Amino acid sequence: MMLPRLLLLVVASALPLASVAAGAVGVGEGFCSAEPSAASGGCSGVRPPLYWKVTNPTLAPAHLQDLPGFTRSVYKRDHSLITPESHVFSPLPDWINTLGAYLISPAIGAHFTMYLAKMHDGSKSALPPKGVERLIFVIQGSILLSEESGNTHTLLVDSYAYLPANMKHSVISDEVTTLVIFERRYTTIEGYHPDLIVGSTDKQPLLETPGEVFELRKLLPTSLPYDFNIHIMDFQPGEYLNVKEVHYNQHGLLLLEGQGIYRLGDSWYPVQSGDTIWMAPFVPQWYAALGKTKTRYLLYKDVNRDPLI
Incomplete structure (x- = not known):
């Protein structure tokens, strides 16, 4: 499914901001003369780590990097775009040797939090508040997750763990490790209790998406005990959402790979790897993938609960 000609005119007008410069930042050094791909590797020919653009973002297009005060970040009543040059890291409360950047929280209008946690040698987590569930997704490095039962799990990049509310863990x-973490106060339904889930994206099956072309994986079960889910959505260049969505669910989105253009309300935003989006209930939303590589984004969505609760 390719973009219609009229839309291409809109996209073309936004592309100068979406371009990540004449040379993309290489892993740990200088600039490449061309965008490294998963197949060809970076400047040195070595394949870059998965999601390396999230942890090594292009902070602004080359022609705007020297413009004081420039940011692509936007905050509005029903949506926000938070780009890497706007991240503010500080010590996470009760965590050891860990810095965090809160990207989405109730202060913005959300009923969940989404934050990045940067860990190092000797880092250790703290528990979330009482009644709060947590999902951890690894985008760089690795962690060792220990349960209160004594079981342990090693989580690598693209792995995740869901911890039910009040489950003790560390x-x-x-x-050097980077995590994206979602937390929300669990909405109970009598007789239903969620379980610990540990998995990885590549082990989740592709699901049917009637009328759409993107590839969809869901990281959590779709059954009633779970009051939110995390979707992994993949778009090839030129593919786009067929439905112009307007719904009661909230979203928190982290662009893991690729670039494109996101419509939120009446605004159109060029976006790229490392960008975070919050979408309030009923904000019109739509995405198209651009560039030469696929788009992958991670998407929080509240599910299985009556909006009146």
Whole structure:
């Protein structure tokens, strides 16, 4: 499914801001003369780590990097775009040797939090508040997750863990590690209790998406015990959402790979790897993938609960 000609005119007008510069930042050094791909690798020919653009973002297009005060970040009543140059890291409360950047919280109008946690050798997590569930997704490095039962799990990049509310656990890291974490106060339904889930994206099946072309994976069960889910959605260049969505669900989105253009309300935003989006209930939303590589984004969505609750 390709973009219609009229839409291409809109996209073309936004592309100068979406471009990540004449040379993309290489892993750990200088600039490449061309965008490294998963197949060809970076400047040195070495394949870059998965999601490397999230942890090594292009902070602004080259022609705007020297413009004081420039940011692509936007905050509005029913949506926000938070780009990497706007991240503010500070010590996470009760965590050891860990810095965090809250990207979405109730202060913005959300009923959940989404934050980045940067861990190092000797880092250790703290528990969320009482009654709060947590999902951890690894985008760089690795962690060791320990349950209150004594079981342990090693989570690598693209792995995740869902921890039900009030389940005692700890996460430690002995290397540079970046996590994206979602937390929300669990909405109970009598007789239903969620379980601990540990998994990885590549082990989740592709699901049917009638009328759409993107590839969809869901990281959590769709059954009633779970009051939110995390979707992994993949778009090839030129693919776009067929439905111009307007719904009661809230979203928190992290662009893991690729670039494109996101419509939120009446605004059109060029977006790229590392960008975060919050979508309030009923804000019109639509996405198209641009560039030469696929788009992958991680999407929080509240589910299985009556909006009146």
